[in-house]
Amino acid sequence: MSNAISINNTVLMGRLTRDPELRYVSGDIPVCFFKLAVARQTSGEEKTDFIPCVAWREKAKFVSQWFSKGTLAVVIGQVTSRIWADDQGSNHIAFEILCDQIQFGETKRQRLDRESADKQGDAARGSLQILALDAETGMLLSGAAYDLYRADGTPVQRNMAGTDSGAHIVGLPAGEYTITEVAVPAHYAPAARSVTASIRPGEDCVIKIPHTTQAAPPAAEPAPAAAYSIPEGISDDDTDSPI
Structure with a gap:
């Protein structure tokens, strides 16, 4: 031992x-x-x-x-x-x-x-939920992402990914915020502009961003057939035999 x-x-x-x-x-x-x-x-x-x-x-x-x-x-x-x-x-x-x-x-x-101070701090803050929607059907869309800024332009959070339940951030101090879409749901056109959100103490602010389906690019017109002329002395038949 x-x-x-x-x-x-x-x-x-x-x-x-x-x-x-x-x-x-x-x-x-x-x-x-x-x-x-x-x-x-x-x-x-x-x-x-x-x-x-x-x-x-x-x-x-x-x-x-x-x-x-x-x-x-x-x-x-x-x-x-x-x-x-x-x-x-x-x-x-x-x-x-x-x-x-x-x-x-x-x-x-x-x-x-x-614990009392923590509760008071939570009551002075709010939350934000961002939902990407189909403008026609109201269906929730996934694949979007957003940047969030304070009113003075200071970034709060970048590239918040949206799922089927949207992008969600909690514990935001009350005030004005700007939402900018940086990724678009597949097959949809991007949002036309940034959106302003007002966060109030103890409340959940829900911002709905509608999207329209992106028009398919026009089909390309077929190229015109190449013009050609028959050389002199050649017949336009299956055998192309000389005259």
């Missing part, structure tokens, strides 16, 4: 990047997965790492019941690794923190104040 000392103990404090995910394995054993956004200093700049964590049994139930996206958490645990091979035979390795202890990193009052 080796006498070397081995230590595997990690302490992290960060906010959950999303709501924890609770599952049950082997029928009734709870396991909870979540990620912590943890800040660190590198060359005088702050960087953020997103650390996957896993909790089992009672700790899993505790995290699932009391923690949510944005909660500041303190985790004490061990670094574990998993190795697996994909369908092509390539090996992959993943690291995660096996939680031994989990506790809140903020008081209940701090958490409630933060």
Whole structure:
């Protein structure tokens, strides 16, 4: 037996990047997965790492019941690794923190104040949905893409791809925006001009952009038959025999 000392103990404090995910394995054993956004200093700049964590049994139930996206958490645990091979035979390795202890990193009052501020911030923003439609049938079209600009011309998002449910962007500050189509649904003519959208707090602004089918190019006229003359002494019959 080796006498070397081995230590595997990690302490992290960060906010959950999303709501924890609770599952049950082997029928009734709870396991909870979540990620912590943890800040660190590198060359005088702050960087953020997103650390996957896993909790089992009672700790899993505790995290699932009391923690949510944005909660500041303190985790004490061990670094574990998993190795697996994909369908092509390539090996992959993943690291995660096996939680031994989990506790809140903020008081209940701090958490409630933060959640209230988050809700107020969300209420001050709106969302935008852009739908490309067939001008005659009203059918939703896919394949369109758009650039979105603020009223002063500052780009917000470029090349927003539209699907059958349209292009959708959330969390926009209230104000005026300009939509410019940069890709057109197949077999349709491009939109005639840019469109203005007014975003209001807490509302979903829906912009419908009609498209007409693109006329097929006119068929090319057949080239005229080449004119020719029969040389003297040649008869225009099947044998073309000399006279």
